[in-house]
Amino acid sequence: MERQRFLAGMRVGAGLAAAGFVLAITFGATAREQGWSALAAIGASVLIFSGSAQFALLAALAGSGGVGPAIGAALLINGRFLPMGLAVGPSLSGGRFRRALQGQAVVDGSWVAAHQGGGRFDRWKLFGATIVQWPAWVAGTALGVIGAPSSDLVERLGLDVVFPAFFLLVLLDELRTRRSVRGPLLAAAIGAGMAAALLWWVPAGIALLGATVGALVGLRAQEPAEQATSEGVRR
Incomplete structure (x- = not known):
């Protein structure tokens, strides 16, 4: 096994x-x-x-x-x-x-x-x-x-383009296997928006760091969904 x-x-x-x-x-x-x-x-x-x-x-x-x-x-x-x-x-x-x-x-x-x-x-x-x-x-x-x-x-x-495409595939695979996609989708949208906006003023490395804010927002958004799922299982 x-x-x-x-x-x-x-x-x-x-x-x-x-x-x-x-x-x-x-x-x-x-x-x-x-x-x-x-x-x-x-x-x-x-x-x-x-x-x-x-x-x-x-x-x-x-x-x-x-x-x-x-x-x-x-x-x-x-x-x-x-x-x-x-x-x-x-x-x-x-x-x-x-x-x-x-x-x-x-x-x-x-x-x-x-x-x-x-x-x-x-x-x-x-x-x-x-x-x-x-x-x-x-x-x-x-x-x-x-x-x-x-x-x-x-x-x-x-x-x-392999670098961004690689992480896009990872994200799509995660979305495919999740019951709730709110958190990952929100994280991806915010991360992409932050990176695109920051690239106008700062180097790519700093813009990449700013994009990680999306992960924090996505995590907060997912916590209620996971709690609801666990409560449903207990019931």
């Missing part, structure tokens, strides 16, 4: 890994174009393993924001993994160290794929979905750094 759930996660993760691989090529090429060394770009993908945080880091550094604000932007964006990890925590097994180790498998696509509703997560599906994504992300980065396709080629191939 656990093996079947793990393999099911790998099947889901294969599609996410393919998108992540292409996205990672873009990251590696952009990082190299901005003067990053191969070791720095690949090391970032090995250690951070977060497209949103790594692209925010690139954008902040490219905008001459300095190393401190760039790292701060990446940390703030990756801060979303804290509530995600807390949510998945009860579905993990073992002591604190073992749970913390298992929690490293929490990434956006895997977290959504493993979500069963009602605050429950399939940890084996989570592990399977992540285990194929990490090597694809690192390999894509290495290919982007070594091959270093030009920004013109990246745009012609449409690689520059």
